[in-house]
Amino acid sequence: MKVSKFGGTSVASADQIKKVVEIVTSDSARKIVVVSAPGKRFDEDVKVTDLLIQLSENSLKGEDIQNELEEVVNRYRQIAAGLGLDKEIVQVIEDDLTSRLARDKGDAVLYMDYLKASGEDNNAKLIAAYFQHIGIEAKYVCPKEAGLLVNERPARVQALPKGNELLSRLRDEPGIIVFPGFFGYTEDGTLRTFNRGGSDITGALLAAATNAELYENFTDVDSVFAANPRVVDNPVAIDKMTYREMRELAYAGFSVFHDEALMPAFRHSIPVCIKNTNNPDAPGTMIVKERDHSSHTVVGIAADSGFSTLFVDKYLMNLELGFGRRLMQILEEEDISFEHTPSGIDNMSVIFRSHQLTPEKEARIIQRVKDELDADDVYLHNNYSMIVLVGEGMRHTTGLTARAASAIARTGTSIQMINQGSSEVSLTFGILKENETAVLKELYKEFFSNSPIYS
């Protein structure tokens, strides 16, 4: 039995949904179908999730929302018409949106979650109706009844393993299950959405709970590429990689698969296949536990911007018991989650995502580190990018860092930080954002175009 998840572009229009149905019915093992909200139909189009965010924001402000509401309903109306479904389903969707909009606005986060989740919820209802319309046994399943349990607010939304027992029963249901991605319910019945792109997480959770033989993640590219195709011309496709490698790449900007979705698949050893709805015969990229890495030392290179560095210097820091803990505590109290902490004997840098900062917070952190830790020097730099070389084979290869550093030097870029994770699956270089594109291109050339290692 396979769990197949279809992303936003795969379910954005009637024609795309017809492709989905063809894919699902071409393999009887495809039993659980997880769907996103309608995504972009063309480059300048707006995802239904974004329309819903706008709609809920305006509703919270008490503004007139008639146009936005109509825009959302219209997306479903067009899909339903293209699929030959009667107007009844559009009425169901409109009524559903109206009742969500009328919910209590006392808690803005909750209110928005209910509206955001309607994107996938209504699309799942519509797609299930289409399966039935063409005579295929299928049904919409609500995550609440199915047992997709999540933790309580305000912690980051995560699924509770407690729900797995109930979820596993989906396997024995007759016909095809159409399941909305992106959200679950707390034990007291409150809806919470995962982070953006979270339908991948729903798919992985269902694949794990039902012990599926494969979790297929259908998107709009043939495979995961070794580098961002918007920066590097025709990067090579990755045919196979490990969970660990995908995790590292997803972390640093490979948005084709949500990094949080790997955990359930990894824990239950469910292989994942990234495939293209528009070209389902292409083999796609397999994500598995182990691979032969003798020929693909570096599997991919990711580049991500939006990092800040807090640099702290204090003479004899290495002898001061608890210095690191106290520094991290300040950051914790300021709600900053960190990424890397490279250190020297008398100094320590903490690297984190800049979006967590505000100008007030920035000033407060610097002041607190100065006062509470009596540091000699403290400063904060923004505009950093991280370039991450990823590959399980790196552990067994000598000279790789030298090659990477030489390639970076060729672009005239100064390296601000090097971090080789203890697992040696990744090698991270911190550079200034302005050098990101040049460095990524040169590293790609070094490891993929010229390299005798890559075949």
Ligand code: ASP
């Ligand atoms: N529709 C949601 C989003 O745009 C979730 C998803 O598509 O996975 O983030």
